[in-house]
Amino acid sequence: MGPMVTHVDAPRLTLGFDRFERLDLDRHRAVHGRLYEPRLSKLMAMADQVDLRGRGGAAFPFARKLRAVGRHMTTGDIAVVVNAAEGEPGSLKDHVLLTRAPHLVLDGAVIAAHALESREIIIAVAGKGPALRSIRAAIAERKLPVRLVELTERFISGESGAVVRAVNGETPVPPGVKVRTADFGVDGRPTLLSNTETFAQLAVLSSLGADLYAGVGTSTEPGTVLLTVGGSTVVETPIGTPLGTVLERCGTTAGQGVLVGGYHGGWLTPAVATHVPVSRAGLTAAGGTLGAGIVLPLSPGTCPLGEVTRITSYLAAESAGQCGPCRLGLPDVVRALNALADGSGGPEGVRRAASIGRGRGACSHPDGTARFALSAIEVFEQDLTVHEVRGGCGLPVRGFLPLPMIEGGDGRLAVDWTRCDGHGLCAHLVPEIIRLDRNGYPIVLNTGIPPWVESNARRAVAMCPALALRLTTPDVRAERRN
Template identity: 55%
Template sequence: MIAGRTATRSAGSTRMIPHKVPDVRHVGEPRLTAGLDRTRRLDYSAHRALHPEPPRYSVETLVSMAEAVDLRGRGGAAFPFARKLNAVATSAAKKKAQVAVVVNATEGEPASAKDKMLLLRVPHLVIDGALLAADALDAVEVVIGVAEGHAAHNSILAAVEERGLSDYIRVFALPERFVTGEGGSVINGISGREAIPRGRGGRTSDSGLRGLPTLLSNAETFAQLAMLAELGPTGYAEAGSPDEPGTVLLTVGGSAMRPAVVETPTGVPLATVLDLCGAMVGDGVLVGGYHGRWLTPVNAASVPVSRKSLADVGGVLGAGIVLPLGGETCPLGETVRVTSYLAAQSAGQCGPCRLGLPDVAYALKDLLDGGGTVEAVRWAATGVRGRGACSHPDGTSRFVLSALDTFTEDISEHLLNGTCGRPVYGLLPVPDDDNSNEHLVIDWSRCQGHGLCAKILPQMVKLDAHGYPVISDIPISGAHSQRARRAIEMCPALALRIEER
């Protein structure tokens, strides 16, 4: 494949960075994860023993095959792959332009591991899919965006070099942040700009990498494309439900005793997947990740795994993240932790994200402490929706509003008693922020109630009935670090300081 390409060594070492390799489980016959019960990682020869080299297809044939099985993007948005492929081809023909192919394997969601698993354990399957699309589109370059500092980076580099394609496939490491996983952030990052969303305007299929029409999709999507080419539409549709054929990768964590990336056919009950991982549902199950929604225990016990079935009960498949809570941790406390993290992950490009999300986190923390109201949280979360430069405020709002609707009993306990009596175990993974241990504190021997701090930093400082500041104990996020320091400098009584906890 890619005739005439010769190898040149990629920049950087391919020495494997020590990192936990995600456990893999499967329901039914494995496809993407075939062979992983016998080996940690499939090198090129082991990969070819399981997956013959796919034939070359025209773009029209690939579009037809993807349409036949309704192949969707697996990064969260579930956009039809055939439409995306056709849009790139049409744009290139209209502009008489070259084409680029970009694999988004950055996986900014801290609770997701499926794409990292693919790059770590079956990297050649992802490369096969990317080359299928690149051949069909006659692309001039393939770029794979990965999270920096992760072993997946070196694994995919090694796979590219093993195939002698280092001059054609470029592997680019990007900062491991939540918003980095957004498609526009990936294009910005590999183009040498800051890896933040490009906003809501414009389509990558028209203008992406270097202004070229660009096919951008996530790692699992390209791996699924490789399986589609191997099995054909009929064989591909032998697994899964008739409306959504094939398998999906789910990252199951939370209260699971055996957390894993699970490959399952669509249509299988979610309860089967949870049982496989030894997971107790407890108060609910988060599906779709930190931009997803919560399922009640009743719905989690009965819903099949598919986009439509989850949507019918108020859930979302998204990037395939499944996080049951169990019954030991405080669900409202877990929601506060994640919302505070999401507020800190703002790209800082617009007010609803930079200012509105910390307001949501503050209102939730107030609720956790037994103060505030559900209405205040709902107002703050609704206020950011549909107004951001990217989808981050929308997704965070969806997550919070879903928690309010799902954890009504726990919230009532907090409002009545100031606590539900359960600790917060941190079952929902949140990476440590650079400033996550920094808190704004008041020296009460100095404070004179000027109130200037509340005007400079209203997202973290409120005034009580007497005009004295009440400071949230949510850690100072990167988005508010500069304002917090300004508040310290501007305080007439020099009563503010930052402490590490």
């Protein structure tokens, strides 16, 4: 079975899901009507009127994207790219759209391509599961000349620059410099790139018209939004709905706190989470972010600090390793959280580590990770105090926050303490993962080994004079979806 899908009030993107497991072309046309393809000026006006924003996390105004790419209509061959990477754990909304309403996504892409007079539509999909099979079948059903690109499923794979690099056959990591995709994207051509839900929203907007589209939501943020709650339920809700209503609809509560916006988002206290409106403005004012629509309540019975440390370790290992804030800064944040967990450090250490590389990363990954950690030490202040005083809270770390890896020691550096003589060579070869204590013995960070560290990690194992360092087998990525 796939994720549970539900809705608050009348559905739009998920219309027909109560009757059909998947909307093929005939069902799609019966539910959503015939395709309407407005000219660019009309499409931009509609997107402007409802302030349609990208739903992949950055919330960039879609009309501005259209306008920026549209400037090249007479001089360049424009590409339209659907970013279906969805590499962040806890997000399933784009997967649901591709598997159950693939023609709605294709409608949006066709509408944009027609308006921009583009001859190429590209859909970049992570993984080889049902989402890829469903969109491939939909493309064949419509006989569309759409190019499918399969992406490696990693946290950073959904960043726009990483997607363009993947489509171009390059290493799928952020480029490290600011590149305007609207001017220089696929094969150096002007490119309209947006997230899966954004194209589905564009199709709904084109079908309903701006006035009907704005009939739900708020006056400043019209329409509906898809949220993934608890890593297992996708819910469509009008923008402005209290988050507590959404949680109740999904059969859950705010628990010990709620993470909104995913692992680059922010934590909310249970009291705030219950009443905050689901909107960009509402969540930002409360200290969170709408981001890609990920909502993760932290259930009771697990150590909040342990969960935060576990996720931060994952984020440190998922970086591209292109800059100092990622290579050395993120491991330092993990070390500071570990020190806080065992009572040997305090929140100030986390704040210091998180602030060192702020604003200096090659992409947004270090800043987003720092925001996640800093938000946690504010919201879980009471739990942190117990850790400081007692060296722990007494609760296990149950792994309630979703990760795409099987944890338990795989893919890590380990020390055989019966052999280690404290030569310290390993810390010089792999400073990202190993530091020396005051006696010169290694302190190994309990995190997975990033791809960009693997060669040095193997070198450290081979060169250890006492043969005390070993490298366990790589992590095996678990299937997140059926």
